[in-house]
Amino acid sequence: MTDQPHTDDIIGIGFGPANLSLAIALTDALRGAAVRPSLRFLERQESFGWHRAMMLPGADMQISFVKDLVSLRDPTSPFSFINYLHGKGRLNAFLNLKTFNPSRVEYNDYLAWAAEHFSDVATYGETVEAVRPETRDGRLAAFVLTGRDAAGRPRLRRCRHLVLAAGGDPAIPEPFARLAGDRRLMHASWYLPGIAAALGAPRLDGPQPRILVVGAGQSAVEIAVDAGARYPRALVDLAIRGPALKPADDSPFVNEIFDPEAVDRVHDAPEPVRAELIAAHRATNYAVVDADLIQSFYATLYEQEVSGQTRYRLRRSTRVVAIEPAGSGLRAELRDDVAGTQEHQTYDAVICATGYHRAAVPAMLEPLRPFMAADTVDRRYRLHLEPAEPRVSLHLQGVSEPSHGLTETLLSILPVRAGEIAGTILDAERAARAAIRPAAAP
Structure with missing residues (x-):
């Protein structure tokens, strides 16, 4: 194990649909930028795969293909499901099916197709066991990730921005x-x-x-x-x-709970009302x-x-x-x-078939507990840490249903959420880099 781990600006733990959508959002936001923060995504599986053990014959997706990795944020993106079909030569044949719901097998293939575009920044077979704080003058300055690579060897990594999307247990x-x-x-x-x-x-x-x-x-x-x-x-x-x-209740008015705008309605509601909203729509999921x-x-x-x-x-x-x-x-x-x-x-x-458990703060983050001001993320999925340097941030995906609503554990608004997280991280990076930039000569 090296004593001086490599430092990335941004690390994502987990490379399923949530962080894959984030990778796309970051790439889009950085296109043409003069300064590009370094990215790395860590996935414990040996290769990309989404719910492999449930690829059942005849099983279809329960959401529209329009709710893919990008379209709700940018319908012109080359990472859309439509462009995937076009590239595979199946667009006309899919249209002839007259369905909004592709098979689960095909949707997994779409996700794998998108993931292939990020093979240079995705590391497979690496398990993160704990995230520890690195401090400077008593302030949180970076995250140190300890874990093991595909061969079982100890691995250290370091970053300033961390996005955890490891899924449920x-x-x-x-x-x-x-x-x-x-x-x-x-x-x-x-x-x-x-x-x-x-x-x-x-x-x-x-x-x-x-x-x-x-x-x-x-x-x-x-x-x-x-x-x-x-x-x-x-x-x-x-x-x-x-x-x-x-x-399942998938009628139009009820289905509005899965619109991106519903996150604001749920998050901004008083806590008792928020809980009632989520409970009232449980029959959707x-x-x-x-x-x-x-x-x-x-x-x-x-x-x-x-x-x-x-x-x-x-x-x-x-x-x-x-x-x-x-x-x-x-x-x-x-x-x-x-x-x-x-x-x-x-x-x-x-x-x-008893579902999944999602802790508000995943166990691997426990070493950061002394810096956590709260157990819940803010509207942009950022967990507030203090005292911390401005360039440090921790975002959580998939664990905030009580505060953000039913979309949190589903695929419905992945691109919108990814865009919000990418924007928050890149705004912090730009501000930090501007602060350390030498003053222009008079």
């Missing part, structure tokens, strides 16, 4: 968390490789594997349907706490399913009634109150809260 609630490390239990974020590790290759003979999916949102139903299709002999249970699967998928899944359950052959079961008002290893499977105790009954069932694979 899989939320695995009790009692499932006690089985962490058991290959038969997985989170939705690890579904495709996880189900293969738990069940192996699909077979048309032999025992019927039992699969339990826990969750009531889009991912849960997609996984339940995919698991049954992927393993044609599988028996699939979908356990939900509520009495029914609920459709949490524990809800696209109406067409609900219709299709209901039809599948009805066809089972007609044929008398049951492979899928919707376990309504059901909680898993205990789960433990039992031979080659996992023995779950399921409670039906309406009927007041409990039963035991052994499963060969259990998938928790």
